[in-house]
Amino acid sequence: AQKITQTQPGMFVQEKEAVTLDCTYDTSDPSYGLFWYKQPSSGEMIFLIYQGSYDQQNATEGRYSLNFQKARKSANLVISASQLGDSAMYFCAMFFYNQGGKLIFGQGTELSVKP
Amino acid sequence: EPEVTQTPSHQVTQMGQEVILRCVPISNHLYFYWYRQILGQKVEFLVSFYNNEISEKSEIFDDQFSVERPDGSNFTLKIRSTKLEDSAMYFCASSEGAGRVHGYTFGSGTRLTVV
Numbered sequence A: 001a002q003k004i005t006q007t008q009p010g011m012f013v014q015e016k017e018a019v020t021l022d023c024t025y026d027t028s029d030p031s032y033g034l035f036w037y038k039q040p041s042s043g044e045m046i047f048l049i050y051q052g053s054y055d056q057q058n059a060t061e062g063r064y065s066l067n068f069q070k071a072r073k074s075a076n077l078v079i080s081a082s083q084l085g086d087s088a089m090y091f092c093a094m095f096f097y098n099q100g101g102k103l104i105f106g107q108g109t110e111l112s113v114k115p
Numbered sequence B: 001e002p003e004v005t006q007t008p009s010h011q012v013t014q015m016g017q018e019v020i021l022r023c024v025p026i027s028n029h030l031y032f033y034w035y036r037q038i039l040g041q042k043v044e045f046l047v048s049f050y051n052n053e054i055s056e057k058s059e060i061f062d063d064q065f066s067v068e069r070p071d072g073s074n075f076t077l078k079i080r081s082t083k084l085e086d087s088a089m090y091f092c093a094s095s096e097g098a099g100r101v102h103g104y105t106f107g108s109g110t111r112l113t114v115v
Helices: none
Strands: A003-005 A010-014 A019-021 A024-026 A032-039 A046-052 A064-069 A074-079 A088-096 A103-105 A109-114 B005-007 B010-013 B019-024 B031-037 B043-050 B053-057 B065-068 B075-079 B088-095 B110-114
Touching: A003 A088, A003 A103, A010 A019, A019 A109, A024 A074, A032 A064, A032 A074, A046 A064, A046 A074, A074 A088, A103 B043, B005 B088, B010 B019, B019 B031, B019 B088, B019 B110, B043 B065, B043 B075, B075 B088
Parallel strands: A010 A109, B010 B110
Antiparallel strands: A003 A024, A019 A074, A032 A046, A032 A088, A064 A074, A088 A103, A088 A109, B005 B019, B019 B075, B031 B043, B031 B088, B043 B053, B065 B075, B088 B110
């Protein structure tokens, strides 16, 4: 079965500190990719970062980095130097090359950044 | 930066009516998708579309739903005989290929309310 799990429904972080949002997944397909999206209260889905299953290095995009541990099937998002504007829902999603490019989403983590 | 455009941003319809949600994908993208997010829940895959036909669909995407690419730019989701439980945010997405390197991009969504 293919599944994505985000075990933290809500997280708090102090402004300027780093925070890690957890994501674990389950699949037997060797070819997959992992996305993280941010969804602010306005509702749009904003792409943050992507990791392919065959990528040798962890992905980084500015203040976002992905701690990819393939053997443990985890793909945690690390946000460094949190800002008030980072307060939002964060979704981890997995996609499959062989299934029409669909994404399977986790339940989401609501991050609140405190001043 | 190219974007996926969805119209309308909000739609209210009476139960039993048909609705058409419209999307303009990024022009050089080849794969198109519809997702649904019921308020407060995770994003769910509905359907993927490639080369003028459905390439993958979920169990949610039953006979009530249909998709169409009526011309070279639009991609539509039709919901026949709407039910209260169809109330959700509907996201269109497109990608050049089935991976991040090909820019998987979401639209801003259409919030559908069935009354």
